[in-house]
Amino acid sequence: MARQLTLDLGHRPALGRADFLVTPAHALAMTVLDAPETWPQGRMLLLGPDGSGKTHLATIWAAETGAMRIGAAALRPDMVDLLASEDGAVVVEDAHRVAFSAGAEQALFHLWNLCAVRGCWLLLTARRPPRDWDLSLPDLRSRMSAMPVTRIEAPDEALLAAVLVKLLADRQLTPPPGLIDWLVPRMDRDLGLARRLVAALDTQALSEQRGLTRSMAADLLVQLTAPESGPADKALPGRQLFP
Secondary structure: OOOOOOOOOOOOOOOOHHHOOOOHHHHHHHHHHOOHHHOHHHEEEEEOOOOOOHHHHHHHHHHHHOOEEEEHHHOOHHHHHHHOOOOOEEEEEOHHHHHHOOOHHHHHHHHHHHHHHHOOEEEEEEOOOHHHOOOOOHHHHHHHHOOOEEEOOOOOHHHHHHHHHHHHHHOOOOOOOOHHHHHHHHOOOOHHHHHHHHHHHHHHHHHHOOOOOHHHHHHHHHHHHOHHHOOOOOOOOOOOOEO
């Protein structure tokens, strides 16, 4: 069969509360995020690996609290006053990348302080704990290290299956019966791998103009888990400021 050129037109993931399946891996984090009035000093750090659902949870929280959202690497000191609104809320995503951009550490330090003054809830998301962020500002290091933390636990099979179903649905892909049940026990419990597998399935199905099959999934899984496929934790670009 002739292969065809495919274009990456992107896709818009569904990030509402109704689209989020709470499994035991997410249950505690969801409970904590649902009660920001109980957070010590109105702050919380949400930790979880790549693809674990941090962005989805942060999106739900932002929608329900009216929070502003910004990627840590995009933070600038002149944004702080806008972000920390009186009795408002703000989300800083990928906080483990704050040291990657000039001025971002200083901005996060000022944001921390201004949120305290104005009674603004502050939610940070990150893949790694603050000790691994390579922070250069001692005052920021001490504040981040003291921040209360909630974690997305290691994925179980139920979560991995749910993530695969959601990622496929986001790309309008319909798996054949039994494919998810076949894949889950054969995959590492790595949600980043799940995301890459679904992206590869989408590209393969488009290029060959056919539906998903078990053999297609098996071949791609072998390719993605081969040693030369590289590490799963790749840096994501900073998101733009948006309400």
